[in-house]
Amino acid sequence: MNSMECAEGKKKFVTLSEAAKINKVTRQAIYVAIKQKKLKAYKNPTRWIIDIEDLDQYKKMKYSRSKSMHNGELLFDNKQGYYSIQQAAKLLKVPYQKIYYATRIGLLKACRKGSAWIVHIDNIKQYQSCYLNKMISNIDEDVS
Numbered sequence: 001m002n003s004m005e006c007a008e009g010k011k012k013f014v015t016l017s018e019a020a021k022i023n024k025v026t027r028q029a030i031y032v033a034i035k036q037k038k039l040k041a042y043k044n045p046t047r048w049i050i051d052i053e054d055l056d057q058y059k060k061m062k063y064s065r066s067k068s069m070h071n072g073e074l075l076f077d078n079k080q081g082y083y084s085i086q087q088a089a090k091l092l093k094v095p096y097q098k099i100y101y102a103t104r105i106g107l108l109k110a111c112r113k114g115s116a117w118i119v120h121i122d123n124i125k126q127y128q129s130c131y132l133n134k135m136i137s138n139i140d141e142d143v144s
Helices: 016-023 027-035 052-061 085-092 096-105 121-143
Strands: 013-015 048-051 111-113 116-120
Touching: 013 016, 013 052, 016 027, 016 048, 016 052, 027 048, 048 052, 085 096, 085 116, 085 121, 096 116, 116 121
Parallel strands: none
Antiparallel strands: 013 048, 111 116
16 A cells, blocks of 8 residues: 555545646646645655645635635626626737726726726727727728
8 A cells, every 4th residue: 555545545645746737737836835835735755745635725725816806795707797807808809918008098998906907898898899890990991
């Protein structure tokens, strides 16, 4: 029986590399989480080992932008029509820098909650119809 298995034969501990594969991140990301004391790990003589339960706990507590809250409310509640700059860029199929620029010069209405920019779906649609579709029609005229 492997020293990292319990009596039932299930793995109880994983290595740093295995933890990275499970979480779909790099080994460095796992190592940083250990050093920041966000993930419990134990150093045996040659390598780090991580308890599966601790890894599961870390997964649950790990920061996720989609779960970001401000004053007890979800920041990017897509069901209510609130999107991040990156999400808006994906919807419009444009680079996110274009969306930041549009908010900065006033073409796209957005507001800040904490340090995050929030864009409502109505404003995204308005920006798309007023500015993005105009750009496409101007390109079509230039080609003709």
